[in-house]
Amino acid sequence: MTKVKRTSKVMFDRIALIGIGLIGSSISHACRRAGIAGEIVGSARTPATVETAVKLDLISEGYVTAAEAVEDADLVILCTPVGLCGPIAKEISRNLKPGAILTDVGSVKAAIVRDVAPHVPEGVHFVPGHPIAGTEQSGPEAGFAELFDGRWCILTPEPHTDGKVVEKLTAFWEALGSKVEIMTPEHHDLVLAITSHVPHLIAYNIVNTAAHLERVADREVIKFSAGGFRDFTRIAASDPTMWRDVFLNNKEAVLDMLGRFTEDLTALQRAIRFGDGDMLFRTFSEARTIRRGIIQAGQDTAAPDFGRPHTSEPGLAADKKKS
Amino acid sequence: MTKVKRTSKVMFDRIALIGIGLIGSSISHACRRAGIAGEIVGSARTPATVETAVKLDLISEGYVTAAEAVEDADLVILCTPVGLCGPIAKEISRNLKPGAILTDVGSVKAAIVRDVAPHVPEGVHFVPGHPIAGTEQSGPEAGFAELFDGRWCILTPEPHTDGKVVEKLTAFWEALGSKVEIMTPEHHDLVLAITSHVPHLIAYNIVNTAAHLERVADREVIKFSAGGFRDFTRIAASDPTMWRDVFLNNKEAVLDMLGRFTEDLTALQRAIRFGDGDMLFRTFSEARTIRRGIIQAGQDTAAPDFGRPHTSEPGLAADKKKS
Numbered sequence: 001m002t003k004v005k006r007t008s009k010v011m012f013d014r015i016a017l018i019g020i021g022l023i024g025s026s027i028s029h030a031c032r033r034a035g036i037a038g039e040i041v042g043s044a045r046t047p048a049t050v051e052t053a054v055k056l057d058l059i060s061e062g063y064v065t066a067a068e069a070v071e072d073a074d075l076v077i078l079c080t081p082v083g084l085c086g087p088i089a090k091e092i093s094r095n096l097k098p099g100a101i102l103t104d105v106g107s108v109k110a111a112i113v114r115d116v117a118p119h120v121p122e123g124v125h126f127v128p129g130h131p132i133a134g135t136e137q138s139g140p141e142a143g144f145a146e147l148f149d150g151r152w153c154i155l156t157p158e159p160h161t162d163g164k165v166v167e168k169l170t171a172f173w174e175a176l177g178s179k180v181e182i183m184t185p186e187h188h189d190l191v192l193a194i195t196s197h198v199p200h201l202i203a204y205n206i207v208n209t210a211a212h213l214e215r216v217a218d219r220e221v222i223k224f225s226a227g228g229f230r231d232f233t234r235i236a237a238s239d240p241t242m243w244r245d246v247f248l249n250n251k252e253a254v255l256d257m258l259g260r261f262t263e264d265l266t267a268l269q270r271a272i273r274f275g276d277g278d279m280l281f282r283t284f285s286e287a288r289t290i291r292r293g294i295i296q297a298g299q300d301t302a303a304p305d306f307g308r309p310h311t312s313e314p315g316l317a318a319d320k321k322k323s
Numbered sequence: 324m325t326k327v328k329r330t331s332k333v334m335f336d337r338i339a340l341i342g343i344g345l346i347g348s349s350i351s352h353a354c355r356r357a358g359i360a361g362e363i364v365g366s367a368r369t370p371a372t373v374e375t376a377v378k379l380d381l382i383s384e385g386y387v388t389a390a391e392a393v394e395d396a397d398l399v400i401l402c403t404p405v406g407l408c409g410p411i412a413k414e415i416s417r418n419l420k421p422g423a424i425l426t427d428v429g430s431v432k433a434a435i436v437r438d439v440a441p442h443v444p445e446g447v448h449f450v451p452g453h454p455i456a457g458t459e460q461s462g463p464e465a466g467f468a469e470l471f472d473g474r475w476c477i478l479t480p481e482p483h484t485d486g487k488v489v490e491k492l493t494a495f496w497e498a499l500g501s502k503v504e505i506m507t508p509e510h511h512d513l514v515l516a517i518t519s520h521v522p523h524l525i526a527y528n529i530v531n532t533a534a535h536l537e538r539v540a541d542r543e544v545i546k547f548s549a550g551g552f553r554d555f556t557r558i559a560a561s562d563p564t565m566w567r568d569v570f571l572n573n574k575e576a577v578l579d580m581l582g583r584f585t586e587d588l589t590a591l592q593r594a595i596r597f598g599d600g601d602m603l604f605r606t607f608s609e610a611r612t613i614r615r616g617i618i619q620a621g622q623d624t625a626a627p628d629f630g631r632p633h634t635s636e637p638g639l640a641a642d643k644k645k646s
Contacts, residue, residue: 107550132547132549132550133549134549134550135627135628136614136627136628137627142627144633146633147633149633151549152546152547152549154547181546190538190539191539191543191544191547192547192550194529194532194533194536194539194544194552195533195539195543195544195547195548195550195551195552196547196550196551196552197551198529199529199550199551199552199554199555200551201588201591201595202525202529202588203551203554203610204591204606204607204610205584205587205588205591205606206517206521206522206525206584207609207610207613207614208587208606208609208610209517209580209583209584209587210517210518210613211609211610211612211613212587213517213580213583215513216513216514216517216518218613218616219616220514220518221514221517221518221613222613222616222617222620222622223475223504223620223622224455224475224477224514224515224518224519225518225617225620225622225623226455226456226457226474226475226622226623227430227455227457227515227518227519227522228518228519228520228522228523228526228558229517229518229519229522230617230622230623231522231526231554231555231557231558232522232554232555233610233613233614233617233623234554234614234623234628234629235551235554236607236610236611236613236614237610237611237614237615238607240603240604240607240608240611241604243603243607244600244603244604244607245600247594247595247603248595248598248600248603251595251596251598254595255592255595255596257532257536258588258592258595260532260536261528261529261532262585262588264528264531264532264535265524265525265528265581265585268524268527268528269578269581271570272524272570272571272574272577272578272581273574273578275571275574277567277568277571280563280566280567280570280571281563281564281567283527283528283531284527284559284561284563284566284567285563286530286531286534287526287527287530287531287534287556287559287560288559288560288563289534290530290533290534290541290544290545290556290559291459291530291556291557291559291560292560293541293542293545294545294548294553294556297545297546299545299546299548299549299553300548300549300553300556300557300631301631301632304458304459304460304465305458305459305557305629306557306628306629306630306631307629307630307631307632308623308624308629308630309624309630310467310469310470310472
């Protein structure tokens with residue numbers, strides 16, 4: 001297991017964040033906590049985001065264009081939806097400092113290599129990356145320093161990439177609290193299809209199904225959501241642009257995993273139809289093992305109900321005051 | 324909105340819990356908190372469960388058979404998996420006290436009416452019920468007094484049921500912290516199929532799919548589960564017996580909702596295949612509205628990531644000590 005390193009040594013004199021949403025702002029917080037960044041600058045498509053980022057001291061200088069932001073930066077991190085990485089790489093190509101490291105945080109990797117690599121000039125080191133961390137919230141206000149603590153960050157360097165560069169980026173993510181794993185872009189996309197992309201798709205889907213029923217009202221779905229449904233709505237509240245881009249850019253692996261999911265679901269459906277209780281019991285029992293593994297690996301809390309508060313909930317508190 | 328009532332007036336002199344798992348034990352805790360029960364007694368199939376329940380003071384007297392436990396009880400609550408309710412109703416039929424209220428907490432209602440009602444003797448009031456609350460944990464140690472706070476409890480009385488009895492059971496659940504809604508068993512089963520049963524089925528299913536892939540190892544699924552997958556594993560860790568019985572006893576509504584889910588998923592799958600980003604974006608955007616509604620209704624926490632702890636996580640803490 002990778003150890004989490006804490007250091008106050010500046011690792012990069014100037015870091016440029018291209019895009020300052022949940023991940024970009026969390027990187028800034030975590031860099032400050034670790035004391036590893038000289039200066040953090042950044043750009044965002046929306047001027048209001050740049051303004052907020054400066055106001056929150058996430059960046060010391062804000063730029064409207066990515067090309068300006070990357071000038072003289074030692075580390076450039078693309079923190080935009082996946083679909084924008086290609087165009088931005090093209091835009092910043094001439095402005096990247098020789099010797100700089102260019103990386104990203106996108107949830108797909110093969111498409112990033114396809115779109116970004118052709119624009120990376122000689123002398124700039126491109127190492128795609130993906131921190132497996134997030135919440136359902138978006139924007140520069142959503143970030144916090146602890147987001148990456150104990151979470152994995154996957155790097156997918158190309159075979160010809162300088163080992164020292166990969167080491168340096170690994171040390172960077174470890175300083176942010178992450179553990180780092182190296183794999184190929186293709187394997188990353190397959191692993192993430194099942195651990196993240198398909199889960200998001202089916203979460204979005206069941207929320208959508210529930211919202212368009214004729215015989216069950218939306219208000220009933222909302223009222224009685226504590227029976228399980230509400231667990232799905234959290235990840236279905238994630239940023240729609242980001243997720244559209246993920247599915248457009250990891251088509252094959254997602255369709256592959258979705259095929260498996262549907263095949264398995266059809267088998268369960270058939271067991272229900274024909275009353276095969278043994279098959280259902282067997283399938284349901286096995287699922288507990290995976291949950292235990294996740295908790296043991298420190299990737300989820302062992303507290304029941306995710307540790308949701310079971311007292312002083314807003315609705316109830318209001319009621320209590322009245323009665 | 325139903326107000327939560329707090330009272331210390333004894334509402335039932337003797338309550339019998341048949342089955343003392345998560346729900347049974349939580350009812351006991353919540354009754355004690357509210358001071359509404361004279362004596363709480365109970366039975367469980369497993370002698371060890373009865374022993375634990377007595378030791379934890381969940382019940383003052385424990386019985387090996389349900390027939391003994393219900394004697395002289397004013398309120399009998401069936402807290403077993405749904406499949407056992409019919410046989411138990413038959414077993415206790417002759418021992419139920421005239422004037423007693425018999426209820427249950429099962430996640431399906433039409434099948435409970437079908438299986439239990441024929442065994443209810445003249446003079447005993449049968450009102451099926453279902454508190455929409457739970458965690459992924461099971462057993463007598465899993466319960467806590469706050470489980471029902473702010474959650475809905477659905478009662479499905481038959482048309483001929485005495486209104487005063489329904490009122491009394493309503494007051495009981497309100498004293499436990501719940502809000503109460505009345506509906507028909509058939510509508511209950513339809514609403515729960517989409518808000519609880521199908522979500523559990525697809526959670527069980529994706530965990531099962533992930534566990535049987537050839538190209539992605541189980542340890543990778545576990546390591547990188549923070550990308551979304553882990554949200555599903557929580558409800559997939561629920562009691563397999565309980566859930567087997569739910570699916571065997573709400574077949575039609577589940578198959579109906581599952582059909583809608585699959586139809587919608589196929590449409591999303593097709594949008595991915597043909598790169599229809601607009602359709603994906605539209606679907607994903609709508610999902611946020613439902614999430615907001617659930618939070619506003621006090622049915623989930625507004626804290627990002629369900630309020631999961633983002634510091635001092637077990638895995639990380641261990642690492643920190645080492646470094």
